[in-house]
Amino acid sequence: MTGDRKKEPWTSIQVVVIGDAGVGKSSMILTIATDSFAEGVPHVLPPTRLPTDFYPDGVPLSIFDTSARPEDKSKLDMELKKADVVVLTYACDQPVTLARLSKYWLPELRRLELNLPVIVVGCKLDLRDERKPSLEESMAPLMQEFQEIETCMMCSAAEQIQVAEVFYYAQKAVLHPTGPLFDRETQSLKPRCVRALKRIFILCDHDRDGALSDAELNEFQVKCFNAPLQPAEIVGVKKVVSDKMAEGVNKNGLTSIGFLFLHALFIERGRLETTWTVLRKFGYNDEITLRDDVLSSPSFKRASDQSVELTQKAIDFLREAFTTLDQDGDGTLQPAELEDMFSTAPSNGSPWDSPLYKNTTETNSVGGITWNGFISQWEFMTLLDPQKSSASLVYLGYPGDTSTAFQVTRRRKHDQKRQRSQRGVIQCFIFGPRKSGKSAILDALIGRPFKESYDPSKGDRYAINKIGLSGGANKTLIMREINEASVSAFLEDKEALAPCNVAAFVYDSSSEESLKRAAELLEQVAVSSECSGYEVPCLLLAAKNDEESNPSCITRSARICSTMGLETPTPVSMKLGDNNNLFLRIVEAAQHPHLSIPETELGKSTKQHRQLIQQSVGFVLVGTTLIVGGITLYRLYNMRKLHSSS
Incomplete structure (x- = not known):
């Protein structure tokens, strides 16, 4: 299709009729327009319009006749580029015109890069030699080679046989196309169609028992077709499914497998409008993705020091989804179970397939994601891309308006004035020189074992997990490791520290050089935070505490903290598994944002000047x-x- 051809909802459809000279194009068009056959029709008819009420779908058709003469080629191409559907004709009594379909006309449509449905029509059916192969036999190879062919049929303008059906199927090919739904080659529903129908099934399965009861099936029928099913009809539907597929029906009703089978059956029998009606009632467009009005996310207008978090309602919904999919009850979702969760979205895989989300959360020994890891990943996605989080919730079947799933936090500046933060998701930026132990701290947060070998992080890295507080509450801690080489470039952005709730500075407690570099980074970040107006609580972390401490480092680090008004460094040893309640300390520092703000020489001079x-x-x-x-x-x-x- 050239350009953006989407016209939902369709207000009119342009049909362009093409084919060799003399095959009967104009006679066919004149017959549908006048309901009669006439001899001596013009070479090319002017545009013909069928009114809104001509076919049940209520969409008017504009039919354009064309010339096959070489001198009219540019005009033909122009008409085709404006078309919504093509009716490609041949004469049933002229075999050469049939051969020309595959040798010239269909390749020509592809050359023009027209992604349009094609209706192949054999005109002059009344003159056809009955000894020739059947329509199915002659058209099967053609439809196999050219998947754009929607249907094939024959008609007779002289005898007024199936002329109205030609344009009915042309209209139907636009309003209810086969291509997005069904793969003719494999004779199966296409993956995106399966995902959409699976989501619709989940939305209609109100009791979440994996089957549509008679009441649920009836409610679905009323929603889509404005009429209930009679008890005998429900029995008949289930019998049709169970006769062909035993697992399609169980004691509770029609299963998801049966629901999919039923739609495949509709499509095979040419009742595509049934499946399209269902899809459109549930908000899908012609590409079988949810329409913008269905996916429209809440307004996430916020300052740079505000963030977006999930509400308790959203967390409760996700917990129910997690529990439903955790069929073996082991408290984790295995990769296959997680894939099943996101199987209702149009794209393959989960929204967390990008490298950004890799190895960021808690998993078990066989790769299953725990509840803490699962909800932490959702909160991480919400923080980074709330629109993506909103769309993912819709595809999962979140009930009602997604505005109830999100809340915007108070500004960090206001938190500092009130000397209290109520955020549920805490961001900690972690700085430090190479080999200081930053990555080991992130690994410890998500329960990964300590690695003896040094494996430098490439770019920034994240780790996310839940941190339990006294009283049973918990917070989500997101730690972001800032690569040492990129710190200067990172701080060039005046808003870089706006989302940071706590900054942690790691150094190797056995190395003076490591401490010196950590102190430089601390000063650099503190000055930047003062200049930008986003003052950040800071912590100094003495890593590798299992190694012999350097007395000079102890003295110097104490002096640095005293000079800058910070708490003494927190000693940790990830190798020994001793984090000294580090993650809880970080969360507590974030909850009291007016404390642990470092004083720099610049800040002191400014303060003295102010005094x-x-x-x-x-x-x-x-x-x-x-x-x-x-x-x-x-x-x-x-x-x-x-x-x-x-």
Whole structure:
């Protein structure tokens, strides 16, 4: 299809009729327009319009006749580029015109890169030699080679046989196309169609028992076709399915396998409008993706120091989905179970297939994702791309408006003023020199074993998990490792630290050089946060505490913390599994955002300058008060003096 051809909902359809000269194109068009056959029709008819009520779908057709003469080729190409469907004709009494379909006309349509449905029509059926092969036999190879052919048929304008059907099927090919639904080569539903129908089944299976009961099936029927099924009809539907596929029906009703089989049967029998009606009632477009109005996400307008989080309603919905799919009850979703969860989305695989999400959450020994890892991944996606999270919830069947699934947090600046943060998702940016132990800390957060070998991180890396607090509550901690080489470029963005709730600086406690570099990074980040206005609580982490500590490092790190007004470094050893409640400390630092703010020389000088100004203003105010007070006393003295003299 050249350009954007989508016309949903369709208000009109352009049909272009093509074929060799003399095959009967114009006679066929004139017959549908006048309901009669005429001899001596013009070489090319003017555009013909069939009214809205001509066919049941209520969409008018504009039919364009064309010339096959070489001198009219440019005009023909122009008409084809405006077409919605092509009726390709040959004459039943002229075998050469049939051969020309595969030798010239169909390759020509492909050369023009027209992604259009094609209806192949044999005209002059009344003149056909009955000894020739049947329509099915002659057309099967053609339809196999050219998948764009929607259907093949024959008609007779002279005898008025199946002329109206030609344009009915042309209209149907546009409104109810086969291509997106069914693969003729494999004789099966296409994956995207399967995903859409599976989602519809899940939405209609209200009790989540894996089958549509009679009541649920009836409710589905009313929603899609505005009419209930009679009890005998429901029995008949289930019998048709069970006769062909035993697992299509169980004691609870029609299973998802049976539901899919039923639609494949409709399509095979030419009742594509049935499946398309169902898809469109549930919000799907011609590409079998949800329409924009269905996927429309809430307004996520927010400042750079605000974030988007899932509401409790969304978390409860996801917990139910997790439990439903965890069929073996082991508290994890195996890769196949996770794939099944996202099998209702139009694209293959989960929304977490990108490298950004790789190895970021807690899994078990065989790769199954735990509930903590699962919900943490959802919260991570919501933080990074709330629109994607919203769309994923819709495809999973989230009930109602997705605006109820999200909340925008308070600004970090306001949190600092109130000296309290209520965020459920905490972001910690972790800085440090090479080989300081940053990656080992991220591995520890998601329960991965310590690795002796050094494997440098390539670019930024994330790790996410739940951190339990006293009283049974928990927070989601997202740790982002900032590559040392990219820190300067990272901080060039004035908004870089806006989403950061805590910054942690790691150094090898046995190396003075490592501490020196960590201190430089701390100063660099602290100055940047002061200049940007997004002051960040900071922690210093003394990693590799299992190795012999350097006395100089201990003294120097204590001095750094004292000078900058920070707590003493937190010693940790990931090798020994001793994190010294590090992750809880990070969360607590985020919950009290006014504390642990480092003081730099720049900040101190600014603070001193501010204090001097305030003191100067104070002196001026005191002096002014004394002067005003003196004038007042003088006036009172004069008034009393005058009073006494009088």
